Amino acid sequence: MKPNIFVPFFLFPVFAFSQASQDLYLDEDGIKIEKYNPGKSYDDNYSLNNSIYTIGRKLTYSYYYENKKGDKFLIKKGKEIPQPQGYNIYDWDFVELSKKDPQTVQFITLTTTSGDPFHGAVPDYNQTAIEYQYVTNNGELWNSETTGAIENPMNVWIHPPRNLFFEILELNPFPYIKSPYTVGTKWDWKLQIGENWGDSRWLKWTGEIENHYQYEIIGQKMIPTKLGDLDCYLVQGKAKSRIGETQLLSYFSPEFGFVKLEYKNIDGTKTVLELEKAE
Template sequence: MRNKLCFLVLLILQFGYAQQYDSVVIEKDSIDSNNQVYKVGNVYVFDYEIIKNGISKKLKTNSNDGFELVNKTSDSVGVAKIHLLVRPSIDSPRTNENQTQISYMQGPEFGSFSSTGVVDNSSNVWIHPIRSGFFESLETCPFPFVKKPLSIGLEWQDAMSIGEGWGNQLWGEWSGQLLLSYHYKITGKESITTDLGVIECYIIESKADSKLGTTTLKSYFSDVYGFLRFEYELLTGLKVTMWVVDFMENKAFNDTMTFFKTKEYLKQ
């Protein structure tokens, strides 16, 4: 009986650690309609680079079956841009309950897509990063997250536990669960030059501490567009930078069957 009780306690603790970001305010109603920046029909196109040993790289291939890095200037780059779509959840259930449905696609071939969620309301904005192939590495870092009202100097903390399946020799390996303790702070406000123009952004500096060390994310948040730039540093010193190069709104999306047939995600 005692062994069964101990097992139950450990199981409860494991599920407790697995809870994602307990401080995130997630609404149960008006999940899509009250979004302030990540509105259904929005499309964000990100460029990116991966800095390894001081050399800028991109992905030749990238899937859950594996990935290959090549120099950024190589003719064999296969993943040139990352597209984030804020999709309506009419024909299929939400991937994450009570979160606005988003999909990530890797261009220019658009061979597949992965769906997850974003929380966007008057209390906070919190978004799942892309997590396919190489980008599983971002699971070890703080997620993009900002509390409201936006105020320089505002600080908050949170935590999450992730399984060993997210590990890799390139960005860190571990056994069992890895507890990440997050700290966030809005450190300033800056007008940054983007492909969309000069845009005023709040700067959020965050870190995730664990038994393996510390990862960091510096993010740039616009109260008009959302997150426009991410600067990650992983446990092994690897750096990943992503920035918005195009933005569209009020778009209609093809259904899944049409997408795989045409490789076009926007309705014509």
């Protein structure tokens, strides 16, 4: 396992970055993002130097939801909901692990894609494009969403899946690790969240809230995974707003990114995602 032990050192040095390297990045509420170079393509600006979220890479995650009694569930297609435009969409329902059927979402895949995912719609978008797909037990694609990730030597930050039931994760700390990658490193972040993320199945509120996050690297150890034993940093994230508190314990591998995410949701329930395969 020596290669795994030394990879974090070479990919993420623990020494302080020089002012020259700091000048290569913008600071957006503490998140370091590459400064745009008009002489380069979108991918060359934001994705070319990635070592985890490289274009074309596909990461497959399993997941489960755990209620306050300790019962575990997946999600499946629910009832059809007519839309004003004349088409229908599907709601979602929980299904017990032992009762999953062909319509049950079995896996969530994260694929890094090329180009500006919101060209013309979001001016100055500056993140690596990623796509989440929700794959059912019969291998069919039920739903998908396009969003972004940030990866550079200063930090790694990604949007979690936030469609269907996973909208609940908008209220939790996002997967995020910041250099220096050493136990004891701490940092803060904040994010405004609209009431549209509320749902009566966990919590509804009125108006905008602001989540205040506190993160800390609390450990580094070998973690058994479906990809073998991986040397991971353990990052504890806590979020607080006027509507309550949430938490995230993430396991970060410099080779595969966030390999396990253990969320404590706004209503006291839990959501867990775990990496199953990397392609």
